[in-house]
Amino acid sequence: MNQQIIYLGCDDKDLQLFESQYMLEEGMCYNSYLLRGEKLAVMDAMDARCKDEWLGKVREALNGSQPDYIIVQHMEPDHSGSLGAFLAAYPDVTVVASQKALAMMPQFAIAPAHMVAVKEGDSLDLGGLTLRFFMAPMVHWPEVMMTYCEEAKTLFSADAFGKFGIYHADEDDWACEARRYYFNIVGKYGGPVSMVLKKMASLSISAICPLHGPVLEGEKLAEALRLYGIWSAYGVETKGVLVAHASIHGNTAHAAEVLGEILRAKGAGRVEVVDLCREDMAETIEDAFRMDKMVVCASSYDNNVFPPMHQFLWKLQQKAYQSRRVAIVENGSWAPSAGREMKALLSTMRDVTIVEPMVTIRSTMTEANRTELEALADALLQD
Ligand SMILES: Cc1cc2nc3c(=O)[nH]c(=O)nc-3n(C[C@H](O)[C@H](O)[C@H](O)COP(=O)(O)O)c2cc1C
Numbered sequence: 015m016n017q018q019i020i021y022l023g024c025d026d027k028d029l030q031l032f033e034s035q036y037m038l039e040e041g042m043c044y045n046s047y048l049l050r051g052e053k054l055a056v057m058d059a060m061d062a063r064c065k066d067e068w069l070g071k072v073r074e075a076l077n078g079s080q081p082d083y084i085i086v087q088h089m090e091p092d093h094s095g096s097l098g099a100f101l102a103a104y105p106d107v108t109v110v111a112s113q114k115a116l117a118m119m120p121q122f123a124i125a126p127a128h129m130v131a132v133k134e135g136d137s138l139d140l141g142g143l144t145l146r147f148f149m150a151p152m153v154h155w156p157e158v159m160m161t162y163c164e165e166a167k168t169l170f171s172a173d174a175f176g177k178f179g180i181y182h183a184d185e186d187d188w189a190c191e192a193r194r195y196y197f198n199i200v201g202k203y204g205g206p207v208s209m210v211l212k213k214m215a216s217l218s219i220s221a222i223c224p225l226h227g228p229v230l231e232g233e234k235l236a237e238a239l240r241l242y243g244i245w246s247a248y249g250v251e252t253k254g255v256l257v258a259h260a261s262i263h264g265n266t267a268h269a270a271e272v273l274g275e276i277l278r279a280k281g282a283g284r285v286e287v288v289d290l291c292r293e294d295m296a297e298t299i300e301d302a303f304r305m306d307k308m309v310v311c312a313s314s315y316d317n318n319v320f321p322p323m324h325q326f327l328w329k330l331q332q333k334a335y336q337s338r339r340v341a342i343v344e345n346g347s348w349a350p351s352a353g354r355e356m357k358a359l360l361s362t363m364r365d366v367t368i369v370e371p372m373v374t375i376r377s378t379m380t381e382a383n384r385t386e387l388e389a390l391a392d393a394l395l396q397d
Pocket residue numbers: 260261262263264265266267312313314315316317318345346347348349350351377378
């Protein structure tokens with residue numbers, strides 16, 4: 015990274031659930047930077063959980079100087095949680111943010127004494143470092159902006175290009191936790207992400223500094239840009255099938271495993287069979303977006319569908335799952351209802367093709383069901 019940019023981020027090693035719902039295997043990091051031109055600007059504050067550590071790093075990096083600016087790209091508390099404490103420590107600092115971010119500050123009990131609202135294309139001269147601001151609404155809140163430093167050819171990308179994990183977690187595999195982060199947190203906003211990527215295409219970028227996860231440079235940067243192009247367009251990253259099941263007593267799960275074997279034998283590409291009742295739902299959401307095909311298999315439940323499947327499909331609907339081929343397997347002991355309900359949820363999604371005929375199992379799988387699963391696999395793989 016350019017020597018005028020100092021990293022001030024903190025690792026939150028003990029955090030187990032990000033945004034109270036995403037399981038973390040290796041904590042989380044919140045990034046912050048000091049930009050040292052003739053003037054000094056801090057780029058983004060920090061989650062309140064790391065407030066003292068961050069303020070210590072800021073103090074050390076400032077080395078007795080006062081900061082001129084704090085740039086606030088995103089008001090979500092994982093970044094603004096320590097902003098009030100920073101403003102109390104440096105009352106003369108000027109807050110630089112979008113108009114929408116400034117308007118949101120009172121809601122978080124933040125009242126800056128000095129502030130500047132910036133809009134699309136505005137720049138800020140730090141003396142030796144020039145910053146340009148790009149509005150990035152809905153990536154991932156409406157007030158978000160990104161910042162490009164011309165001399166350092168560095169893009170500060172807010173939550174975009176972020177990932178789960180502390181800074182040095184899975185250093186050789188950025189994509190795994192970046193994908194789970196993207197589809198669960200930003201995935202609904204593919205359109206706005208595409209718009210921002212288009213704006214960025216005209217910039218010469220040698221580093222991306224996101225608000226979570228490592229700074230991206232070189233090959234890692236090129237790969238991240240390639241994947242964001244696919245992800246934001248709801249494109250297919252990996253040819254294959256996600257077989258997701260929600261089974262009360264295990265019979266539907268068994269059928270899903272059998273279907274997985276059938277698909278593998280037919281050369282369906284990557285085949286993942288996932289238990290929605292026991293495995294990380296966020297990981298399964300990621301798999302659904304990653305591949306081009308999906309089979310949903312569920313037990314009937316009180317004239318509806320077993321709740322873990324309902325939750326999964328509802329989440330996919332919320333995250334704008336689209337442009338995929340989906341097959342359905344239902345199970346019921348007296349009046350199967352799961353298929354009807356799964357179809358109803360899937361039919362609300364854009365450009366989702368339901369592959370017929372749905373397979374109905376009555377309690378336990380029969381030989382006839384096995385033949386139907388073979389036929390369903392053939393139909394699904396025809397594109
Ligand atoms: C609480 C509960 C509600 C159920 N509701 C229905 C139902 O409305 N219609 C139906 O055909 N079967 C219903 N069933 C039966 C299950 O759907 C059926 O036994 C199951 O699909 C078998 O597959 P599994 O072993 O994968 O759970 C219900 C079972 C339970 C435990």
